[in-house]
Amino acid sequence: MIRDTSNQEITRALDDRKDMQNVNEGTDFNRAKLMFWPIVGGVTLFFGYFDGIKGAFVGFLYGVAGGLFLLHERSRCNKK
DSSP states (O other), X not given: OOXXXXXXXXXXXXXXXXXXXXXXXXXXXXXXXXXXXXXXXXXXXXXXXXXHHHHHHHHHHHHHHHHHHHHHHHSGGGOO
C-alpha cells in the first residue's frame, strides 16, 4: 500500500518555523535588531561625508553588511 508522506512535510515545516521563532526571541538578538538601522545610517553618513553621494551609496552597502553580520553573530543558532 502507498504511504501518504505529505503530512510529514507539513509538520516538518511547522517545526522549522517554531525553531526560527525560538532563535529570534533572545535578548541579544533583540538588541542587535535595534542597532541595525543606526549602524546602517552611521556608516552611510560617515562614507558620504568623505566621498559624497557615491560614498554614501558604498557606505549604505557596507552598513547593511555590517548590520546583517551583527544579527548573524547575535542569533542563538550560531552559538554552540
